[in-house]
Amino acid sequence: MKYQLLTIDLSNRSHEVEEIPDDIIRKYVGGRGLGAYLLYRFVPPKADPFGEENCLIFTAGPANGTNLFYSSKANVNTKSPLTGIYLFAVSSGILTQQMRRAGYWAIVIKGMAESPTYIDIVNRTVTFKDGKAIWGLETAKAQHAMLDGRDSKKFATVGIGPAGEQRILSAALFSEGSLYRCFGRGGAGAVMGSKNLKGLVVRGDREVKAGKPDQLEALNKKIAQWLKTDFKGWADTWRRYETASDLEKTNALGILPTRNWQTGQFEGWRGIDKSTTPMGWPEKGRACGPYCPTPGCREVVVKKGPYKGARSDFEWETIYAFGSSCGVDKMEPIVAASQICDEAGVDTMTAGMTIGFAMECFEKGLITAKETDGLELRFGDDKAMIAALKKLVVEEGFGKRLAQGTKRLSEEIKGSEDFAMHAKGMELGGYECRGLNGQALQFAIDTRGGCHHGYGLPARTEVFDNTRLDVAGKGEYVKKGAITRMLRDSLIICSFGPLYTDKLMSEVLTSIFSTNFSVEDLREVGERIMCQERLFNMREGFTAKDDTLPGRLLKEPKPDGPTKGALVPLKELKQVFYKAMGYDQATGNPTDALLTRLGIEK
Numbered sequence: 188m189k190y191q192l193l194t195i196d197l198s199n200r201s202h203e204v205e206e207i208p209d210d211i212i213r214k215y216v217g218g219r220g221l222g223a224y225l226l227y228r229f230v231p232p233k234a235d236p237f238g239e240e241n242c243l244i245f246t247a248g249p250a251n252g253t254n255l256f257y258s259s260k261a262n263v264n265t266k267s268p269l270t271g272i273y274l275f276a277v278s279s280g281i282l283t284q285q286m287r288r289a290g291y292w293a294i295v296i297k298g299m300a301e302s303p304t305y306i307d308i309v310n311r312t313v314t315f316k317d318g319k320a321i322w323g324l325e326t327a328k329a330q331h332a333m334l335d336g337r338d339s340k341k342f343a344t345v346g347i348g349p350a351g352e353q354r355i356l357s358a359a360l361f362s363e364g365s366l367y368r369c370f371g372r373g374g375a376g377a378v379m380g381s382k383n384l385k386g387l388v389v390r391g392d393r394e395v396k397a398g399k400p401d402q403l404e405a406l407n408k409k410i411a412q413w414l415k416t417d418f419k420g421w422a423d424t425w426r427r428y429e430t431a432s433d434l435e436k437t438n439a440l441g442i443l444p445t446r447n448w449q450t451g452q453f454e455g456w457r458g459i460d461k462s463t464t465p466m467g468w469p470e471k472g473r474a475c476g477p478y479c480p481t482p483g484c485r486e487v488v489v490k491k492g493p494y495k496g497a498r499s500d501f502e503w504e505t506i507y508a509f510g511s512s513c514g515v516d517k518m519e520p521i522v523a524a525s526q527i528c529d530e531a532g533v534d535t536m537t538a539g540m541t542i543g544f545a546m547e548c549f550e551k552g553l554i555t556a557k558e559t560d561g562l563e564l565r566f567g568d569d570k571a572m573i574a575a576l577k578k579l580v581v582e583e584g585f586g587k588r589l590a591q592g593t594k595r596l597s598e599e600i601k602g603s604e605d606f607a608m609h610a611k612g613m614e615l616g617g618y619e620c621r622g623l624n625g626q627a628l629q630f631a632i633d634t635r636g637g638c639h640h641g642y643g644l645p646a647r648t649e650v651f652d653n654t655r656l657d658v659a660g661k662g663e664y665v666k667k668g669a670i671t672r673m674l675r676d677s678l679i680i681c682s683f684g685p686l687y688t689d690k691l692m693s694e695v696l697t698s699i700f701s702t703n704f705s706v707e708d709l710r711e712v713g714e715r716i717m718c719q720e721r722l723f724n725m726r727e728g729f730t731a732k733d734d735t736l737p738g739r740l741l742k743e744p745k746p747d748g749p750t751k752g753a754l755v756p757l758k759e760l761k762q763v764f765y766k767a768m769g770y771d772q773a774t775g776n777p778t779d780a781l782l783t784r785l786g787i788e789k
């Protein structure tokens with residue numbers, strides 16, 4: 188069997204292996220695409236995200252297990268408890284390398300264990316282990332315990348912390364132990380917790396070979412050469428700072444969401460920019476997994492002051508959520524906040540954004556210190572932010588309300604709906620989009636909600652090619668970027684960086700499968716994955732009316748920056764996107780004719 192799917196049923200402690208047909212791999216490639224296909228088939232309509240019917244589906248792609256640069260990535264799919272719709276999430280590390288070595292392209296976990304359990308998968312052997320002793324442990328400690336003395340470089344681990352066990356709706360799944368890589372958004376960790384599952388360990392011993400290894404090696408050499416020439420500037424900066432080293436530019440462009448998106452410029456940007464923070468930025472970088480030629484992750488340790496000893500490895504979205512969005516202009520509390528989230532196992536973006544939202548409610552008098560357990564939740568007050576976060580991760584007092592996320596909290600606070608900064612229940616990524624039409628459109632139509640990853644990041648290009656205020660052409664623009672993102676997430680390779688064009692990916696797949704994948708073939712695959720994801724939400728009853736944005740972006744003119752006065756022309760943007768995709772204009776969903784053309788079964 189070439190492409191194997193391992194299904195594990197926690198309810199009756201059974202497992203089985205079946206074959207994924209060749210044509211499904213050809214149509215969906217692997218990773219996120221394969222996960223979207225399997226989720227639609229395994230999880231029935233209207234399933235309870237915390238019910239036995241929901242599944243956690245881990246998928247690998249063709250690049251995983253080879254030595255291709257940037258291939259240490261993994262994907263999970265499930266129905267999100269935060270949004271109630273389609274969820275995928277990606278993480279770094281060796282999970283998919285070990286899955287492929289064990290022979291699996293996908294691991295589907297369904298059912299519910301009677302008592303705390305973890306699963307040990309070594310090649311063909313699946314063992315259900317008693318997880319009572321590790322229930323309650325933090326994310327890294329739990330993974331360490333599951334390894335039971337085995338080598339973390341050879342055994343992949345995924346696990347949850349106490350937040351997942353408590354079913355906090357934004358609980359994340361963590362991998363790579365104390366490197367704290369995570370499938371961050373949408374609550375996959377809470378789904379794992381609802382199954383009484385603490386985590387899994389995966390190990391395989393087979394060699395994963397490309398069909399044409401020489402060609403794949405030549406592509407690695409080409410990438411290495413590009414990093415010394417055409418992409419040298421990018422590579423040098425990336426190795427030093429990875430994301431969030433350009434806040435001066437971001438701030439000047441007016442796209443830095445500040446104080447829960449009241450403005451797009453933050454006077455305190457210098458304190459939270461990796462290259463200008465007074466606390467300094469460590470020299471030594473590390474990779475999130477094997478085969479990265481531009482490792483830029485860093486463990487940052489606070490050396491002095493009230494957060495002395497705090498340590499974490501974090502990126503732009505965490506800086507935005509606990510920094511500018513909470514009006515905090517210092518890096519040290521962001522390090523501390525990130526560590527709290529990593530150890531308890533929650534998504535930093537949802538946690539930070541929800542606290543920023545609560546700060547605005549407090550400053551507007553919509554909630555008072557009586558409801559916040561005495562906390563004066565004001566923008567810029569890092570101590571209050573950390574105190575609120577500590578309550579959130581254990582659901583204590585006001586923390587229980589914060590742990591619901593922005594959408595549900597807003598539903599309890601009259602008059603706050605217009606500045607609850609989420610789309611479809613997921614808090615928005617860190618790009619203030621009044622005057623960034625592509626990014627605004629992406630937040631509105633993205634299948635997993637207002638996320639920072641799913642359809643690419645138009646914000647990163649449209650400010651430089653002077654199309655940020657365009658409406659005409661934006662549908663095609665967003666579609667093109669989204670297709671490239673679908674493909675990267677399906678191979679699966681790191682989506683950071685500019686190297687992996689559709690052409691390079693077609694060469695990679697041709698080398699691995701020994702059969703031609705043209706750029707046109709791949710773009711059709713990307714389009715198919717977009718429709719397959721959309722189909723899941725369509726089955727849940729989602730339509731064009733759900734492709735929307737918070738009132739603030741539609742009704743409050745932008746107060747600052749080069750696009751001062753701008754609002755998001757959402758109706759027009761949606762029209763051009765639906766047209767570009769061939770979706771029905773009224774429902775915003777794929778037509779039967781489109782599904783037939785792409786070979787997707789309802």
Ligand code: SF4
Pocket residue numbers: 257259279429473474475476479480481482483484681682683
């Ligand atoms: S660029 Fe960063 S995130 Fe991407 S593979 Fe390298 S270390 Fe990991």
